[in-house]
Amino acid sequence: MNSNNYFKFINDSKLIISENSRDKLENTNCLSAIVESSLSQDEKERLKSLLSRSLENLDYNLTKFEKKYCSTGLKIYWAEDYKDIFKELRSLISFNKIKTAYYSSSYIYEEIGLADFLKKEKVKYTDNDAILQFVDVHKLISNTGNMLIMDKNYTKYKQVNSGKINIFIVGIEQIIESLSDADLYIKENVALSGKDYDSGFFYRPSRTGRDYLFIVDNGRTNLLSFEKQRLVLTCLHCGLCKKVCPVYELVGNKPFNNVFSGPIASVSLPFLENLKSYKHVSYACTLCGNCQKKCPIDIPIKDLILENRKYFRVTGNVDKSDNKRYSKYKNIVQSRDKMNKSRFFRKKRLKKFLSKSLRNSILLPKLEKKSFNVQYVKKRK
Numbered sequence: 149m150n151s152n153n154y155f156k157f158i159n160d161s162k163l164i165i166s167e168n169s170r171d172k173l174e175n176t177n178c179l180s181a182i183v184e185s186s187l188s189q190d191e192k193e194r195l196k197s198l199l200s201r202s203l204e205n206l207d208y209n210l211t212k213f214e215k216k217y218c219s220t221g222l223k224i225y226w227a228e229d230y231k232d233i234f235k236e237l238r239s240l241i242s243f244n245k246i247k248t249a250y251y252s253s254s255y256i257y258e259e260i261g262l263a264d265f266l267k268k269e270k271v272k273y274t275d276n277d278a279i280l281q282f283v284d285v286h287k288l289i290s291n292t293g294n295m296l297i298m299d300k301n302y303t304k305y306k307q308v309n310s311g312k313i314n315i316f317i318v319g320i321e322q323i324i325e326s327l328s329d330a331d332l333y334i335k336e337n338v339a340l341s342g343k344d345y346d347s348g349f350f351y352r353p354s355r356t357g358r359d360y361l362f363i364v365d366n367g368r369t370n371l372l373s374f375e376k377q378r379l380v381l382t383c384l385h386c387g388l389c390k391k392v393c394p395v396y397e398l399v400g401n402k403p404f405n406n407v408f409s410g411p412i413a414s415v416s417l418p419f420l421e422n423l424k425s426y427k428h429v430s431y432a433c434t435l436c437g438n439c440q441k442k443c444p445i446d447i448p449i450k451d452l453i454l455e456n457r458k459y460f461r462v463t464g465n466v467d468k469s470d471n472k473r474y475s476k477y478k479n480i481v482q483s484r485d486k487m488n489k490s491r492f493f494r495k496k497r498l499k500k501f502l503s504k505s506l507r508n509s510i511l512l513p514k515l516e517k518k519s520f521n522v523q524y525v526k527k528r529k
């Protein structure tokens with residue numbers, strides 16, 4: 149795509165671009181857009197619908213992207229998981245005798261364990277003149293074969309055009325259909341990132357042997373097979389849901405033991421990773437709904453957590469001991485006689501209801517001497 153088309157795109161969209169930026173970009177294949185405001189209700193609805201539409205048409209968009217991207221002789225490295233990426237990177241590192249690499253912080257690098265891999269390969273991190281550089285890709289554009297890269301002060305823009313070896317790693321879900329779809333995405337990302345980004349540009353690699361694009365699955369196909377839960381793949385990774393979650397405020401990342409944490413991970417992790425090790429995170433939620441009220445694209449996180457729990461139950465993925473405990477507890481709370489028993493009895497039952505680990509690690513509530521019912525009846529006499 150030539151620069152005229154890029155500028156036509158800018159004019160057609162609502163992006164704000166300074167004269168200075170325009171001059172700088174006149175003869176390049178990149179576009180930069182300085183965006184200042186966040187979204188109106190109408191724009192938010194548009195962004196939501198374009199993100200879910202992109203997800204619904206994922207197969208089609210990926211195929212179209214591959215066709216465009218590869219039309220200039222470039223290759224896409226499709227990776228089922230981090231092992232496929234590391235296999236290619238290992239041979240690249242050894243072939244080019246690479247000793248230093250640069251990467252910024254990004255959830256995808258943490259997800260695949262990039263820092264540990266480079267350490268193992270004896271490649272040192274440096275932000276000064278590394279031969280190999282990892283560049284974050286925010287979205288792939290299926291119609292044009294471009295990548296959308298979020299930027300600040302043209303840092304990434306200069307980085308990708310510096311002539312070094314560029315590695316791009318992106319999840320299969322990070323794709324949208326057209327350049328004009330990107331304006332709202334850029335605008336919202338700039339607003340949500342605080343001061344991390346002030347612009348976004350489109351990059352289309354053209355150098356075989358210098359630009360490497362990895363598109364990684366890593367459990368996403370499994371998550372996609374769940375009609376409701378797959379909506380979490382439209383997440384912008386803004387982290388707002390974490391900030392308003394009372395459970396996350398108390399427990400932090402620890403119970404998640406993963407790069408993904410917080411309310412959205414309570415939905416996705418059991419399917420991205422595995423049910424056995426991660427289904428507990430869907431229960432670490434009070435269902436207060438703060439997360440879905442705060443989400444800028446209205447992902448119904450609380451409802452999806454409930455959907456997970458329902459799925460675990462109907463597929464028999466619940467602990468038998470939990471089932472037993474809950475049914476005993478139900479018998480007690482439904483029996484007036486038992487609820488009116490002595491404080492000693494009620495405390496004993498409450499302790500029995502809790503699993504062993506919890507019994508010793510949490511403070512039990514102070515129970516009243518007499519139950520509410522006994523107190524109420526006595527007062528009315």
Ligand code: SF4
Pocket residue numbers: 382383384385386387388389390412439442443444445446447449
């Ligand atoms: S608030 Fe919404 S978009 Fe932001 S991280 Fe949470 S789920 Fe994703």
